[in-house]
Amino acid sequence: MVYLAKDYFDLLRVDKIIIGSIMPLVPGVAITNALRDSISGDFVSGMSKLSEAVIIAVAIAIGVGAILNVELLILGGV
Protein backbone atom coordinates (compact mmCIF):
# COMPACT_ATOMS: atom_id res chain seq x y z
CA MET A 1 0.00 0.00 0.00
CA VAL A 2 2.83 2.37 0.83
CA TYR A 3 4.56 1.68 -2.46
CA LEU A 4 1.32 2.15 -4.38
CA ALA A 5 0.66 5.50 -2.77
CA LYS A 6 4.27 6.53 -3.23
CA ASP A 7 4.25 5.71 -6.93
CA TYR A 8 1.17 7.73 -7.63
CA PHE A 9 2.23 10.53 -5.35
CA ASP A 10 5.62 10.96 -6.97
CA LEU A 11 4.12 10.79 -10.44
CA LEU A 12 1.71 13.68 -10.01
CA ARG A 13 1.32 15.64 -6.82
CA VAL A 14 -2.46 15.76 -6.70
CA ASP A 15 -4.52 14.72 -3.70
CA LYS A 16 -7.36 13.45 -5.87
CA ILE A 17 -5.05 11.04 -7.67
CA ILE A 18 -4.12 9.38 -4.38
CA ILE A 19 -7.78 8.97 -3.51
CA GLY A 20 -8.70 7.61 -6.92
CA SER A 21 -5.89 5.09 -6.88
CA ILE A 22 -6.62 4.03 -3.32
CA MET A 23 -10.35 3.53 -3.91
CA PRO A 24 -10.22 -0.32 -4.34
CA LEU A 25 -8.43 -0.59 -0.99
CA VAL A 26 -10.67 1.71 1.02
CA PRO A 27 -13.15 -0.34 3.11
CA GLY A 28 -16.35 1.56 2.36
CA VAL A 29 -18.30 -1.55 1.39
CA ALA A 30 -16.78 -3.45 4.32
CA ILE A 31 -18.10 -0.87 6.81
CA THR A 32 -21.52 -0.84 5.16
CA ASN A 33 -21.68 -4.65 5.26
CA ALA A 34 -20.57 -4.62 8.91
CA LEU A 35 -23.33 -2.22 9.90
CA ARG A 36 -25.82 -4.23 7.82
CA ASP A 37 -24.87 -7.40 9.69
CA SER A 38 -25.13 -5.60 13.02
CA ILE A 39 -28.60 -4.23 12.19
CA SER A 40 -29.90 -7.63 11.11
CA GLY A 41 -28.77 -9.19 14.40
CA ASP A 42 -25.46 -10.89 13.57
CA PHE A 43 -23.46 -8.93 16.11
CA VAL A 44 -20.32 -11.08 16.18
CA SER A 45 -19.94 -10.97 12.39
CA GLY A 46 -20.72 -7.27 12.33
CA MET A 47 -18.23 -6.37 15.05
CA SER A 48 -15.42 -8.45 13.51
CA LYS A 49 -16.04 -6.91 10.07
CA LEU A 50 -16.17 -3.43 11.61
CA SER A 51 -12.87 -3.88 13.44
CA GLU A 52 -11.26 -5.25 10.29
CA ALA A 53 -12.51 -2.28 8.26
CA VAL A 54 -11.28 0.23 10.84
CA ILE A 55 -7.84 -1.43 10.94
CA ILE A 56 -7.65 -1.35 7.13
CA ALA A 57 -8.59 2.34 7.11
CA VAL A 58 -5.92 3.13 9.72
CA ALA A 59 -3.33 1.16 7.74
CA ILE A 60 -4.14 3.03 4.53
CA ALA A 61 -3.98 6.38 6.28
CA ILE A 62 -0.67 5.47 7.94
CA GLY A 63 0.81 4.40 4.60
CA VAL A 64 -0.22 7.55 2.78
CA GLY A 65 0.62 9.81 5.71
CA ALA A 66 4.08 8.27 6.15
CA ILE A 67 4.93 8.86 2.50
CA LEU A 68 3.58 12.40 2.69
CA ASN A 69 5.76 13.06 5.74
CA VAL A 70 8.87 11.54 4.11
CA GLU A 71 8.34 13.71 1.09
CA LEU A 72 7.95 16.74 3.34
CA LEU A 73 11.12 15.80 5.21
CA ILE A 74 13.20 15.45 2.04
CA LEU A 75 11.97 18.50 0.21
CA GLY A 76 11.65 20.55 3.38
CA GLY A 77 8.06 21.60 2.93
CA VAL A 78 6.29 22.70 -0.23
Added chain:
Amino acid sequence: MNLLTILYAFISIVGFAVLFNIPRKAILLSGIAGALGWFVYLIFRTSLASNIFASFAGAFVVGIMGEIFARYKKQPATIFVVPGIIPLVPGYGLYYAMLKILEKNYQEAVSVGFEAILVAIAIASAVIMSTSCGRIYKRRLKLKSISK
Protein backbone atom coordinates in the same frame (compact mmCIF):
# COMPACT_ATOMS: atom_id res chain seq x y z
CA MET B 1 -26.53 18.66 -10.83
CA ASN B 2 -24.13 17.16 -13.32
CA LEU B 3 -25.92 14.47 -15.29
CA LEU B 4 -22.69 13.21 -16.85
CA THR B 5 -21.70 11.78 -13.46
CA ILE B 6 -24.42 9.15 -13.93
CA LEU B 7 -22.41 7.76 -16.84
CA TYR B 8 -19.25 7.81 -14.73
CA ALA B 9 -21.05 6.03 -11.90
CA PHE B 10 -22.22 3.36 -14.37
CA ILE B 11 -18.67 2.81 -15.66
CA SER B 12 -17.19 2.60 -12.15
CA ILE B 13 -19.89 0.16 -11.01
CA VAL B 14 -19.26 -2.09 -14.00
CA GLY B 15 -15.54 -2.03 -13.19
CA PHE B 16 -16.11 -2.91 -9.56
CA ALA B 17 -18.56 -5.64 -10.60
CA VAL B 18 -15.79 -7.23 -12.67
CA LEU B 19 -13.45 -6.82 -9.68
CA PHE B 20 -15.92 -8.58 -7.36
CA ASN B 21 -16.37 -11.57 -9.74
CA ILE B 22 -20.06 -10.91 -10.39
CA PRO B 23 -21.62 -13.35 -12.91
CA ARG B 24 -21.40 -12.00 -16.45
CA LYS B 25 -25.12 -11.73 -17.13
CA ALA B 26 -25.57 -9.61 -13.98
CA ILE B 27 -22.82 -7.05 -14.59
CA LEU B 28 -24.74 -4.67 -16.85
CA LEU B 29 -27.90 -4.89 -14.74
CA SER B 30 -25.98 -4.07 -11.56
CA GLY B 31 -24.54 -1.08 -13.41
CA ILE B 32 -28.04 0.06 -14.35
CA ALA B 33 -29.28 -0.34 -10.76
CA GLY B 34 -26.35 1.62 -9.39
CA ALA B 35 -26.71 4.37 -11.99
CA LEU B 36 -30.39 4.77 -11.08
CA GLY B 37 -29.46 4.96 -7.40
CA TRP B 38 -26.84 7.59 -8.16
CA PHE B 39 -29.45 9.58 -10.13
CA VAL B 40 -31.83 9.56 -7.14
CA TYR B 41 -28.92 10.50 -4.87
CA LEU B 42 -28.15 13.50 -7.11
CA ILE B 43 -31.79 14.63 -7.09
CA PHE B 44 -32.09 14.47 -3.30
CA ARG B 45 -28.69 16.01 -2.68
CA THR B 46 -29.39 19.04 -4.85
CA SER B 47 -32.97 19.53 -3.64
CA LEU B 48 -32.52 18.79 0.08
CA ALA B 49 -28.78 19.52 0.51
CA SER B 50 -28.58 16.58 2.94
CA ASN B 51 -25.90 14.08 2.07
CA ILE B 52 -27.14 11.47 4.55
CA PHE B 53 -30.78 11.33 3.46
CA ALA B 54 -29.70 11.44 -0.18
CA SER B 55 -27.50 8.39 0.43
CA PHE B 56 -30.41 6.65 2.14
CA ALA B 57 -32.72 7.31 -0.84
CA GLY B 58 -30.11 6.27 -3.38
CA ALA B 59 -29.26 3.05 -1.56
CA PHE B 60 -32.97 2.28 -1.17
CA VAL B 61 -33.49 2.63 -4.93
CA VAL B 62 -30.45 0.43 -5.54
CA GLY B 63 -31.87 -2.20 -3.17
CA ILE B 64 -35.33 -2.17 -4.80
CA MET B 65 -33.83 -2.41 -8.28
CA GLY B 66 -31.62 -5.23 -7.01
CA GLU B 67 -34.68 -7.12 -5.75
CA ILE B 68 -36.46 -6.63 -9.09
CA PHE B 69 -33.43 -7.74 -11.10
CA ALA B 70 -32.95 -10.69 -8.75
CA ARG B 71 -36.48 -11.88 -9.55
CA TYR B 72 -35.86 -11.26 -13.26
CA LYS B 73 -32.47 -12.99 -13.56
CA LYS B 74 -32.99 -15.65 -10.83
CA GLN B 75 -29.83 -14.57 -8.98
CA PRO B 76 -29.36 -13.42 -5.37
CA ALA B 77 -30.08 -9.73 -4.85
CA THR B 78 -26.73 -9.16 -3.12
CA ILE B 79 -24.78 -9.37 -6.36
CA PHE B 80 -26.72 -6.38 -7.71
CA VAL B 81 -26.68 -4.39 -4.47
CA VAL B 82 -23.00 -4.68 -3.48
CA PRO B 83 -21.56 -3.10 -6.66
CA GLY B 84 -24.53 -0.74 -6.90
CA ILE B 85 -23.82 1.07 -3.65
CA ILE B 86 -20.13 1.62 -4.54
CA PRO B 87 -20.57 5.28 -5.57
CA LEU B 88 -22.52 6.02 -2.38
CA VAL B 89 -20.33 4.44 0.31
CA PRO B 90 -18.19 6.89 2.29
CA GLY B 91 -14.76 5.45 1.52
CA TYR B 92 -13.38 8.87 0.75
CA GLY B 93 -14.74 10.32 4.00
CA LEU B 94 -13.22 7.50 6.04
CA TYR B 95 -9.79 7.88 4.43
CA TYR B 96 -9.94 11.66 4.74
CA ALA B 97 -10.84 11.43 8.43
CA MET B 98 -7.95 9.06 9.14
CA LEU B 99 -5.56 11.34 7.22
CA LYS B 100 -6.78 14.36 9.19
CA ILE B 101 -6.19 12.44 12.44
CA LEU B 102 -2.61 11.82 11.34
CA GLU B 103 -2.26 15.52 10.52
CA LYS B 104 -3.56 16.38 14.04
CA ASN B 105 -6.50 18.28 12.57
CA TYR B 106 -8.97 16.67 14.98
CA GLN B 107 -11.99 18.93 14.46
CA GLU B 108 -12.23 18.26 10.75
CA ALA B 109 -11.47 14.58 11.36
CA VAL B 110 -14.41 14.25 13.75
CA SER B 111 -16.84 16.15 11.50
CA VAL B 112 -15.91 14.24 8.34
CA GLY B 113 -15.64 10.87 10.10
CA PHE B 114 -18.96 11.24 11.89
CA GLU B 115 -20.72 12.11 8.64
CA ALA B 116 -19.06 9.08 7.01
CA ILE B 117 -20.35 6.78 9.78
CA LEU B 118 -23.85 8.27 9.53
CA VAL B 119 -23.85 7.75 5.75
CA ALA B 120 -22.74 4.14 6.27
CA ILE B 121 -25.59 3.57 8.76
CA ALA B 122 -28.06 5.16 6.32
CA ILE B 123 -26.92 2.92 3.45
CA ALA B 124 -27.00 -0.21 5.61
CA SER B 125 -30.51 0.51 6.88
CA ALA B 126 -31.71 1.30 3.33
CA VAL B 127 -30.39 -2.05 2.09
CA ILE B 128 -32.06 -3.83 5.03
CA MET B 129 -35.35 -2.03 4.31
CA SER B 130 -35.32 -2.95 0.62
CA THR B 131 -34.58 -6.57 1.53
CA SER B 132 -37.55 -6.68 3.89
CA CYS B 133 -39.74 -5.08 1.20
CA GLY B 134 -38.79 -7.97 -1.08
CA ARG B 135 -39.55 -10.44 1.71
CA ILE B 136 -43.01 -8.91 2.32
CA TYR B 137 -43.79 -9.11 -1.40
CA LYS B 138 -42.71 -12.77 -1.46
CA ARG B 139 -44.87 -13.61 1.56
CA ARG B 140 -47.92 -11.88 0.06
CA LEU B 141 -47.37 -13.85 -3.14
CA LYS B 142 -47.25 -17.09 -1.14
CA LEU B 143 -50.39 -16.19 0.86
CA LYS B 144 -52.24 -15.39 -2.37
CA SER B 145 -51.30 -18.75 -3.88
CA ILE B 146 -52.46 -20.55 -0.72
CA SER B 147 -55.85 -18.82 -0.60
CA LYS B 148 -56.62 -19.65 -4.22
